[in-house]
Amino acid sequence: MQFNGLLQTFPSHVKLFITAFVVVLTVGYVTGLTFVSQTDSDSPNGIEENYLGNEEVEDAQVMKFEKGAREMLTIIHTHILSMSFIFFLLGSLVAMTSLPRKLKSFLMVEPFVSILLTFGGIWLLWMGYHWMKYIVMFSGILMTAVYFLGVLAILRDLVKKPNQ
Known part of the structure; x- marks a missing residue:
């Protein structure tokens, strides 16, 4: 079956x-990014504070406490499952774009690596490997960049006519 450029051939409805x-999914994704920003988790130190707390910081503007094991499992479980579905659906649509095969493959597979x-x-950060905050930051940025590149590729192909 030929997937390349298939989105362009779909009926208008x-x-x-x-x-x-894709638009509603993106609104949800941006809402999640806004939440990350609101919790000050958009920097390596903010990520660390969000999960390990900041009780020992005397001049902390907002007091944060270390997350417990159940809370950590809930956060990780729900995010891995929901984001896997998000990127499976998005990747399925990216598969039908007219992008070059290698780029398409990267945009389809990389988010799953970044999720993990x-x-x-x-x-691991919560377990005491503090240097993981940099991996978390980098992989989160890469995942977001890939998300938006995939969305742009999908929307581009949806407005194109077949063989354009």
Whole structure:
């Protein structure tokens, strides 16, 4: 079966449906990024404080406490499962774009590596491997960049006519 450029060949009502899905999915993704920013987890030290607390910091503006094992398992479990579904659906649509095969493969597979690095890194950070905050930061940024590149590729192909 030929997947390359398949999005361009869909009827307009299917293209509209996929566009609506991608736009709403992106609103949800951006909302998640906004939450990360609100918890000051958009820096390596902020990531560390968010999971390990800052009780010993005397001049902390917001007091944060170390997360417990159950809370950590809940955070990691829900994020790995939900983000796997998000990137499976997005990757399925990327597979039908007209991007070059190697780029398409990267955009489809890399998010799963980043999910494991990000949330495995958060667990390892919580376990005491403080240097993992840099891996978490890098993999989170890469995952987000790949998300938006995939969305742009999908939307680009949805507005293109076949063989354009």
